[in-house]
Amino acid sequence: MNLDPLTRTYVSYSTPSLDDVPVVEAISESGAEAKVTKMVTVGSREELDVSRDVSNNTTGVTQPLQLQHFVVVAIDIGTTYSGYAFCFTRDLDSNIHMMRKWEGGDPGLNNQKTPTTLLLTPSGEFHSFGFAARDYFHDLDLQEAKKWLYFDKFKMALHHNQDLNRNTELKAANGQPVSALTVFAHALRHLKRYALLELSDQTGSNVAVEDVRWVVTVPAIWKQPAKQFMREAAYQAGLCEPGWPENLLIALEPEVASICCRKLRLNQLVPERPIEQTELKIRRTSSSTLNLPLEPTGNNLVLEDSREGTRYMVVDCGGGTVDITVHELSECNGTLRELHKATGGPWGSMGVDYEFERLLEDIFDTEFMDQFKLKRPAAYVELLLSFEARKRSASPHRDSSFNIFPPFAFIDYYRKSKGKEIEQAVKKYGRKDITWSTQGMLRLQPKVMMELFRPMLDKIIQVC
Ligand SMILES: Nc1ncnc2c1ncn2[C@@H]1O[C@H](COP(=O)(O)OP(=O)(O)OP(=O)(O)O)[C@@H](O)[C@H]1O
Ligand SMILES: [Mg+2]
16 A cells, blocks of 8 residues: 555555454445445344445335344455455454465465465366465366366456346356356355354354355446346355345445545555655644644554545555545545546556566567466466566665566476577567576566556556
8 A cells, every 4th residue: 555645645556454454344335425334233133224235225224134243244356366354343443354364375475365266176066266276277287177167367357248147157267158156156155164264263153154244345337237246146155145135235346445545544554655754754743744633653543533524545456457436534424425436447457467478478489478378387377476576566766676586497498498598588688677697587677667567557647
């Protein structure tokens, strides 16, 4: 999460750590005004304002909940990464807990979520999700792999699909179509299972699905039928019964991001460029920047504490899409006013990976890269992961080079198929800012990294 004090813009390339963020209660399904839903305890039951829940059209009607739930679990299926977070209702001002880390995380990358990858067996049964699915699939023998149904970044395939519905299909890596509803239901079921396991471990009791109020996020541009699609996928996944739609809330991703930012503490915000000593003094003595009461001890302050009328723009840069929202804190505590219709497009961080892949094709030639991807899929994933770590350390203010360690299989495959060394190809490419080090790394100067970000950045800047 980056904060530009001049433009008052928060830029988040990845989900910030929520471990210390106070709870976000629940978010409405509206596009016009993000209203924090209130929970009122009535006797032993809780009632919930579900004023804009589409499924039952109960605008403004207070609905009784099926059971008293003691925890809220939110599931986010992202284009590149997915995860869940939870908080206990008895403790609404307490922390949001991010999902626990599961086995199989990528070394060198601090991931709080798991990749959005799903693997079904050749007969269509669920096999695995996340790191496990990705690694198992890429380790399969090539012929065997063609029989399995593997889905990677499947949410992006729906981005341009205006009429996503229960008949929509997604193509597995082997080209076989599978119902999109089934794919999302598997993903939700998997995350539900892990959330319940984690909650049961934490509380020392058996937490059941109906103990939970579930929240599932969807992109802002998804239309009503697409939201209904997600609701049906959640029903299939067993998140709640169709007879008790109030137990499931569909929330818009940028609204959730906005509310999350409102709850961030100042010490969780990273300035866009290194703060210089003099600047720091100014910021600390001034209360005008961002309308926030900045004081030397103000690190624990949250944006929400700022005065009414504060406006802020959230640019949520995900893997697939960038969502931009501008909100204003309104007089009535707990509400946000949307100043502009949520906007954005498919300019997420995957576009930077794409540029890197194009660069590799330019250096080592497209045919070779295609063959390598086809014949050594696990090593190809590793190659992209070695770039991922460097991409995450990119900054416009960095002046040291980015060293990418390609896996040995890449170096070896090049040598065997081309009969020459990688170093020769890099030299022949002839750019001084792209070199091969004797220690076996591809070295990119900051300018090159900037070029890889440029196409996406230009598109984001255009709409901001
Ligand atoms: N510091 C960084 N600089 C650039 N990209 C980053 C950085 N940190 C993470 N990323 C990228 O952000 C993406 C993950 O972000 P996030 O989890 O918010 O996306 P998502 O939820 O999967 O996607 P979407 O919200 O578009 O569906 C990955 O593509 C990752 O490479
Ligand atoms: Mg996301």
